[in-house]
Each structure stands twice: as C-alpha cells, then as structure tokens.
Amino acid sequence: METAIKTSTIKDKLIFEYENSKLFLFGDTQLRDKAMESFYEQGIPTRKHEEYKYIRMGLMLKGEFNISINENCSDAQIESLKFLKEAYVVIIENGIFIEGASNVQNLPKGLTICSLVDAEKSNSPIFEKHYAQYADVKADPFIALNTAMTKDGAFIHIAKNTIIEKPIHVIHISTASENTLIHPRNLIVVDENSQVKIVESFETVATTAKTVSNALTEIVVDKHAIVDHYKIQDEKELGCLVNTTQVIQQKQSVFSTHTFTLSGSLVRNNLTVVLDDEHIESHLNGLYLTAGNQAVDNHTVVDHRKPNCNSNELYKGIIEGKSTATFNGKIFVRKDAQKTNAFQSNKNILLSQDGTINTKPQLEIYADDVKCSHGSTTGKLDEEKIFYLRARGISVINAKKLLMHAFASEVVNTIKIEALREYVQEKI
Amino acid sequence: MLSIKNLHASIDGKEILKGINLEIKVGEVHAIMGPNGSGKSTLASVLAGHSEYDVTAGEVLYNGKNLLELEAEDRAREGVFLAFQYPVEIPGVSNINFLKTAISEIRAYKGLDPMKAKDFLKMLKEKQKLVEIDGALVSRSINEGFSGGEKKRNEIFQMAMLEPKLSILDETDSGLDIDALRIVANGVNKLKSEENATVIITHYQRLLDYIVPDFVHVLYNGKIVKSGSKELALALEEKGYDYIKEEVEA
Numbered sequence: 001m002e003t004a005i006k007t008s009t010i011k012d013k014l015i016f017e018y019e020n021s022k023l024f025l026f027g028d029t030q031l032r033d034k035a036m037e038s039f040y041e042q043g044i045p046t047r048k049h050e051e052y053k054y055i056r057m058g059l060m061l062k063g064e065f066n067i068s069i070n071e072n073c074s075d076a077q078i079e080s081l082k083f084l085k086e087a088y089v090v091i092i093e094n095g096i097f098i099e100g101a102s103n104v105q106n107l108p109k110g111l112t113i114c115s116l117v118d119a120e121k122s123n124s125p126i127f128e129k130h131y132a133q134y135a136d137v138k139a140d141p142f143i144a145l146n147t148a149m150t151k152d153g154a155f156i157h158i159a160k161n162t163i164i165e166k167p168i169h170v171i172h173i174s175t176a177s178e179n180t181l182i183h184p185r186n187l188i189v190v191d192e193n194s195q196v197k198i199v200e201s202f203e204t205v206a207t208t209a210k211t212v213s214n215a216l217t218e219i220v221v222d223k224h225a226i227v228d229h230y231k232i233q234d235e236k237e238l239g240c241l242v243n244t245t246q247v248i249q250q251k252q253s254v255f256s257t258h259t260f261t262l263s264g265s266l267v268r269n270n271l272t273v274v275l276d277d278e279h280i281e282s283h284l285n286g287l288y289l290t291a292g293n294q295a296v297d298n299h300t301v302v303d304h305r306k307p308n309c310n311s312n313e314l315y316k317g318i319i320e321g322k323s324t325a326t327f328n329g330k331i332f333v334r335k336d337a338q339k340t341n342a343f344q345s346n347k348n349i350l351l352s353q354d355g356t357i358n359t360k361p362q363l364e365i366y367a368d369d370v371k372c373s374h375g376s377t378t379g380k381l382d383e384e385k386i387f388y389l390r391a392r393g394i395s396v397i398n399a400k401k402l403l404m405h406a407f408a409s410e411v412v413n414t415i416k417i418e419a420l421r422e423y424v425q426e427k428i
Numbered sequence: 429m430l431s432i433k434n435l436h437a438s439i440d441g442k443e444i445l446k447g448i449n450l451e452i453k454v455g456e457v458h459a460i461m462g463p464n465g466s467g468k469s470t471l472a473s474v475l476a477g478h479s480e481y482d483v484t485a486g487e488v489l490y491n492g493k494n495l496l497e498l499e500a501e502d503r504a505r506e507g508v509f510l511a512f513q514y515p516v517e518i519p520g521v522s523n524i525n526f527l528k529t530a531i532s533e534i535r536a537y538k539g540l541d542p543m544k545a546k547d548f549l550k551m552l553k554e555k556q557k558l559v560e561i562d563g564a565l566v567s568r569s570i571n572e573g574f575s576g577g578e579k580k581r582n583e584i585f586q587m588a589m590l591e592p593k594l595s596i597l598d599e600t601d602s603g604l605d606i607d608a609l610r611i612v613a614n615g616v617n618k619l620k621s622e623e624n625a626t627v628i629i630t631h632y633q634r635l636l637d638y639i640v641p642d643f644v645h646v647l648y649n650g651k652i653v654k655s656g657s658k659e660l661a662l663a664l665e666e667k668g669y670d671y672i673k674e675e676v677e678a
Binding site: 382384385388393394395398403406409 | 516
C-alpha cells in the first residue's frame, strides 16, 4: 500500500509540473498532452511491473525534485569531459543544447547539428517527418514522460551519400546542486548510403544532489547506411539515468551500438532495435561494471520484422559489492522474418558474496526457418588462473585486474574509435 | 639453496606428503621420480604456494628464508619458478602483457628500476630464439588454443624470461613428442648455470637422457624412499616402480 501512495504522489507532482510548464515547451502540444495522458495511465512502474521487476524506479524519484535548472558548469569542467580530441562536440547541459560550448561550427557538407528547439522552429521537413515517430509513448512510461516534458536536445542529420569521418560526440552533463529531473532528447537521422559514428556520453558533475536524467534518443538508419553508436554512462555516485534508445533500420543497413555503464547510482537502459526491412545487420554490445549499492538494468529488444537479417548481441558484466545487475534480452522474430539469424550472449563475473545478477533471455519466434541462440553464464574469477599469474610474480590485485580486462576485452575490442577504446580501457 | 625438512601436506584433510626431506644446493639438478599418486605434483604445488594444500608439519628454507610464509607471488619474486604440468589458458591476456607485468612487479620487489621497453623487446627476442618458440605464439593470449607441446614450450619460455634461481619442472615431458622434448630439454640446459638449481619431476627417465641430473630421488607414498645418482633412474626404468614398492614394503 505504502508504495502505491508514494508512487501516485510522484505521478501527481509530475502532472502538476507539466501543466505549469507546458506553455514554455517547444513543439506540438497535442503530442505532449497525449504522452502525458499515457504517462498518467502507466504511472511510475513498481516492481510488480514485469519489465521493472528487478529495479526500484520509485526509489529513484523519492523526495523533492526541481525540473527547471539554470546552473551552468565551468568551461574547464566541460573541457575535461571532451575525451575525444578529434570530434564534433555537442554539449547538452541539464537537458539544454548549448551552442556556445559545442563545436558545431564549420560542419562538413551534408551534416546538420542543431538544437531540437531550432529544428522545430525552422520547420525542418526531416525533423517533422521523424520526430517522435518511433519511441512509442504507450510502450513505456519513461518514453511517455520524456515525450511530454522534454525541453531540448540535439538534432543530427546526415544527408544522403555522406561519410562523416570524425565522430560526433554528444556530451550530456548534469550539474545541479539540488535534486533535479531532466528529459533530454535527441533525434539522429542518417540518410541513405551514409556513414557516421556517434558517441553519447552521460556525465554528472554534481556531487551533493541527486540528478535524474530521463534521456531518449531516436535513431533512423536509412537504406545502406552504416551507423556506429556508443553510449558511455559515467554518472558517478549520485547520478541516475534512464536511457531509452530507439532505433529503426532500413534495407541493407548496418547498425552497431555499444553501451558502457561505468558508474551511476541507478541506470536503466531501454534499447530497442527494429529491423524493418531485409538484409539488415545489427550489433548490440554492452559492458556494465557495478559496485557499491549500484543498480544497473539493461533491457534490450531486437525486433526482426523482415527476412534475411542478422543480429548479434553480447553483454558482459562485472559485479562487485552489494550491487545489482540485470540483463533482459528480448528477441522477436515475426512471422515474415524467415532466414533470420539472431544470437545473444550474456556473461557475468560476480566478485562479491552480496552482488546480484538477474539475467533473462526472451525469444519469441513466429517464423519457422530461423537460427536463433542465446546463452548466459555467471561465474567467479577463476582461482587457477589467478594462481598461475601469481606464480609468475604478479600480485593478487594485478592478477584480478588482468583477468577482468581480459573478460571485458571481448566487448571493449568492438570499439572502432581508438581514442574511445583507450578511454574505456582505462576506466575498467 | 633449498632445504626441506619433514614436510607434511594434505588436501581436504587427506595427507599426501608424509615427511619429505631434501637438500638442494646451487648449481645442482635434481630429479624426482615416482609412480602416479606418490605426491610429486603436490610437492611442486606446495613449493609454489598453491593455497589448495595445507602444510601440516615441517619447514622449507629457501636461501635462509622461510618459504612457506611467503605468498605465491613473493616466492616467484624471490626466484622460485614452477613450470606447470597443466598450464592454464587465459584468453584475453597476451603473453607479452603478462610477462611485462610479471617482470615489472619482480623488479619493483627487488627495488630495481622498471625495464625499458626497448630492453624488454630485445630480451623477448633473445629468449624466443633460445627456447625456439614461434613469435606468433608469443604475441597471442596465454596458452589459448596452444597444443600440449606449445604450452610446455611456453612454460620454458617464461622461465627464460623470468630468470629464476630455483626452477621446478612438473612433468614438463608429459605429452611431448621426441622433437619437442629435445627442444624443451635444450632450452633448460641452456638456462642452467652455477647460480641456479633445477628440480625435474617426471614419471619416465627419458627426459633425463637430455637433462642429466646430479641426483635422483624416488618419491613413494609421500616420502622419498631412495636417492642416488642418475643410474637409479635407469634402474627404475628397467625394473619398474614395483621393485621400489616391494623394497619399501619389505
């Protein structure tokens, strides 16, 4: 009962906030109202909700939250987060696109980067065609909440036949000194036969307040496009992150996404990739390192709708302390999707007695000529391997480090941007 | 260099070593032979510091230090090297990174400056040649997908890189064809000097044709029941272990 009362309080508070602020929000009010209605129906999920069984979302939103913050972090702080030296940098501070701090001047031909607010204002036809078309507000309350309450984010468009060599680095920064809830949103549209690498990083510089970021990115991968997407989640001790990534792929496109969860008090990832045509290739890789009282929950959905597509999913985790890690991997193979190859693997290392791992593959196959497999393992670091390394003069700590790096390397080595690979390697 | 006195050790409450006495001086090569289950590999593991075994009595002095009080890594840093009977595969850790880490920790323990990258690579090349190991193997993950012979050769390569004072070769000959055996023996012989000592644990005497021991000991039922010169190994080969068993039980 108690949980129910608290949950409804949060819900009512959010609706009140929405009504108060909706005049100042950009875009389509009807879309927002509908999303809010849908949020009202769904509410903040409790652990009775099948998809949120292993994570306490209510706890994340306990207490007072501010939804409009006007704090900025220093230039030096921003500079320190630009860990890719060669990149087009986009700064999203507390959910707002900051053009002055971003490095989006002199973009190459075919590449557009601007704020969502500006994209909407300029009546961009690409924006109008794709905005809020893929992440379904009825599918998840956090999608609904983001759609209703988002204030800004980045709009990135790569025009047909364009290859963008340097990666685009979207840095989300939470800076608040009081508890905040923000809803940054990005739309990335990659047109036919184009190629791009996009890195989204999520950082908190706040040290005293709880920042909750309900971030959503929609990615459209058109015919023959190749998109390499990375998420680096480093929200530190107090930061909470709900990160929805909704991807739609068209014919013969290749999409790879890599989710690295390095820190954060609570991190929930909802990643959905829809393979909406034939001969599509999708790669979903993930690595989560959890410690302390952290909770990290990766929910992925791979939706094979058409024949002759391949998907490959590899998630690995190292769990320490009293932390909890969850992996829930759903694969749909629809009736039309004959000759599908879909593979999934989740491997975990548990370093402590008190850590918890929940792992759940879910395959729903409606076609009859497919190859699908899934596997899941959880183990400790191998004592015999540790002894072998120690017998050569290596300390226990370094032996464990070598073995953890080795375990993670299968995922880390899928990073194609060298500077990023080195950055992640150092964080392990 | 090594002095083992009345060493008793057990695993899961079962006593395997029942009072081993052994003296090894610098510059010597000792062979320890014995039938299966006599405690040969247990002795090697206990000396290397494997925590699976409990030492219940006795002492081991190594260059005046109480070896049994040292952690496994400190024993290695002091110059004790075990060539494993079954070297483990460690996918994802390259041999080079592994050896680099080991050498830098050993040097730090001894208070030496870190080795320069250039010197390390030079050493790597020299030792590769010395033990006739393929450079392609060295650049791969530790023992991953190696054949039995390649794993054994990799053990000797690590020995060459770490330059130990006391090397214990645990059944390094098992599973090796004659060519591989010669290469491994050749490597061990080249690494032998007046400053180090070698213990060869083996079931068969064939390896001893190539690495000639100064002493041969027969381990049976957790004790050294007979010691002698290299002729003892030949006698064992000829008569089989049964004659030792009979002698002991008589």
